Amino acid sequence: MAKAAVRAKRSGKRDSAASRERILEAATREFAEKGYDGARVDEIADASGFNKNALYHYFGSKEKLFVAVLERAYATIRDRQSDLSIRDMDPEEGMRRLVEFTARVWVEMPEFNRLLASENLHEARHVRQSTEIPKMYNPLLETIRELLKRGVETGRFRDDIDAIDLYISISALSAHYISHRHTFEAIFQTKLLSPKRLQQRIDHAADMIVSYLRKEPG
Amino acid sequence: MAKAAVRAKRSGKRDSAASRERILEAATREFAEKGYDGARVDEIADASGFNKNALYHYFGSKEKLFVAVLERAYATIRDRQSDLSIRDMDPEEGMRRLVEFTARVWVEMPEFNRLLASENLHEARHVRQSTEIPKMYNPLLETIRELLKRGVETGRFRDDIDAIDLYISISALSAHYISHRHTFEAIFQTKLLSPKRLQQRIDHAADMIVSYLRKEPG
DNA sequence: ATCAGTTATCTAACTGGTTAGTTATTTTAT
DNA sequence: ATAAAATAACTAACCAGTTAGATAACTGAT
Numbered sequence: 001m002a003k004a005a006v007r008a009k010r011s012g013k014r015d016s017a018a019s020r021e022r023i024l025e026a027a028t029r030e031f032a033e034k035g036y037d038g039a040r041v042d043e044i045a046d047a048s049g050f051n052k053n054a055l056y057h058y059f060g061s062k063e064k065l066f067v068a069v070l071e072r073a074y075a076t077i078r079d080r081q082s083d084l085s086i087r088d089m090d091p092e093e094g095m096r097r098l099v100e101f102t103a104r105v106w107v108e109m110p111e112f113n114r115l116l117a118s119e120n121l122h123e124a125r126h127v128r129q130s131t132e133i134p135k136m137y138n139p140l141l142e143t144i145r146e147l148l149k150r151g152v153e154t155g156r157f158r159d160d161i162d163a164i165d166l167y168i169s170i171s172a173l174s175a176h177y178i179s180h181r182h183t184f185e186a187i188f189q190t191k192l193l194s195p196k197r198l199q200q201r202i203d204h205a206a207d208m209i210v211s212y213l214r215k216e217p218g
Numbered sequence: 219m220a221k222a223a224v225r226a227k228r229s230g231k232r233d234s235a236a237s238r239e240r241i242l243e244a245a246t247r248e249f250a251e252k253g254y255d256g257a258r259v260d261e262i263a264d265a266s267g268f269n270k271n272a273l274y275h276y277f278g279s280k281e282k283l284f285v286a287v288l289e290r291a292y293a294t295i296r297d298r299q300s301d302l303s304i305r306d307m308d309p310e311e312g313m314r315r316l317v318e319f320t321a322r323v324w325v326e327m328p329e330f331n332r333l334l335a336s337e338n339l340h341e342a343r344h345v346r347q348s349t350e351i352p353k354m355y356n357p358l359l360e361t362i363r364e365l366l367k368r369g370v371e372t373g374r375f376r377d378d379i380d381a382i383d384l385y386i387s388i389s390a391l392s393a394h395y396i397s398h399r400h401t402f403e404a405i406f407q408t409k410l411l412s413p414k415r416l417q418q419r420i421d422h423a424a425d426m427i428v429s430y431l432r433k434e435p436g
Numbered sequence: 437a438t439c440a441g442t443t444a445t446c447t448a449a450c451t452g453g454t455t456a457g458t459t460a461t462t463t464t465a466t
Numbered sequence: 467a468t469a470a471a472a473t474a475a476c477t478a479a480c481c482a483g484t485t486a487g488a489t490a491a492c493t494g495a496t
Contacts, residue, residue, distance in 0.1 A: 035255060037255035051472060053472075053473070120399075124400030162418065168398075168402060173390055201383060204380065208426060234445070259483085260482090268446070271485090272446055279483080442491100443492075446487105449485090450486100452481105459475090466469090
């Protein structure tokens with residue numbers, strides 16, 4: 001059993017909710033590190049400080065555990081995003097902040113990026129098993145719609161923009177850079193995650209989004 | 219043994235180059251479909267029509283086989299890209315074609331996208347083992363530099379653009395859309411790969427790149 | 437040309453370690 | 467007491483890699 005897990009267990013009495021949570025934390029780390037197929041149930045059990053059967057007691061199977069991990073990860077992202085108070089900002093400034101903010105989330109939560117990569121290799125088999133995830137309305141998308149609406153109203157944004165395409169592009173410009181940095185670094189022989197290089201990337205992404213939004217002069 | 223593989227074997231005598239190639243084809247399919255960890259050596263052997271030890275004879279290990287698969291996939295992409303004759307085009311038109319062309323490659327070679335996703339989950343461990351892949355200069359990057367240079371010279375493009383950032387963005391806008399379509403489809407409850415929707419995406423991506431490149435008026 | 441010796445190609449069966457999931461049992465809180 | 471929480475030991479299937487050997491192709495001497 002991992003030392004941190006032993007410590008966590010000693011500190012408390014039996015508490016099924018806390019046990020569930022500790023298992024989910026360990027599972028998130030393992031699945032994010034190795035992907036669904038690379039992850040090992042025994043490793044998760046050991047890292048969580050529980051016996052393997054505790055996992056089966058709480059989650060039923062490796063697949064269902066992964067579904068729970070994804071649900072928790074999506075919920076965490078959603079919570080982070082609802083912290084945003086940019087819906088009332090100037091549309092262009094708001095969009096720029098949105099790009100920066102989204103990029104920071106990818107940087108600070110690399111697990112989520114990796115879980116998504118693995119999940120898409122499985123054609124979202126587990127996300128589609130979840131009744132919770134599709135229900136989660138996406139506050140970021142709503143923010144985008146609101147900013148777009150006001151930008152168009154004030155005549156500064158072009159009026160033919162699809163919010164879903166824009167959402168995917170805002171995500172893509174930073175997520176792809178981060179998730180594919182290892183192969184890019186191998187090919188371009190350059191580091192992509194230094195603070196300076198990362199800031200350059202975020203500025204690039206924000207410039208790209210903002211210049212796209214602007215109405216052509218004339 | 220798979221039927222197609224049996225047919226392929228009957229048609230010819232012993233031919234190590236052809237055998238190697240047939241194994242690589244089967245391995246590419248298996249690794250792309252299931253990722254590195256999900257792929258099974260026995261499945262590849264069966265699909266190729268050879269005994270498992272033939273794979274070990276030619277490639278030594280599952281890892282080295284995967285490296286060979288990646289090298290072959292990168293080479294295929296490189297060959298496709300050198301077909302391009304857009305280096306001499308009008309810079310803006312050339313960039314637009316480049317975005318469209320790149321997107322079509324992702325659509326038509328979904329295996330490559332999936333191999334890259336799996337490989338990046340492994341932090342490019344196999345790509346870094348390859349001596350060939352880093353050596354492959356990227357003609358697409360050269361094309362971008364050439365178009366950028368001329369666009370800046372004629373005063374139509376802004377002059378602060380990093381070619382690598384632009385390359386990654388051109389890739390990202392279509393690759394991320396395609397590789398992450400399964401989770402996006404689950405969340406947005408919409409199909410993303412119909413011909414019409416795909417064309418919308420490509421237009422969106424091209425618009426975004428081109429509007430970014432244009433020098434701000436004034 | 438043909439045959440012996442040699443090497444490359446390919447096969448069948450096996451091995452040892454791993455892995456998801458199960459069963460039988462004990463411990464703890466109420 | 468008893469029900470929930472947790473454990474230890476087990477199982478059956480799987481899987482990467484190996485071993486030992488067979489068959490086909492090549493080489494050079496006759």
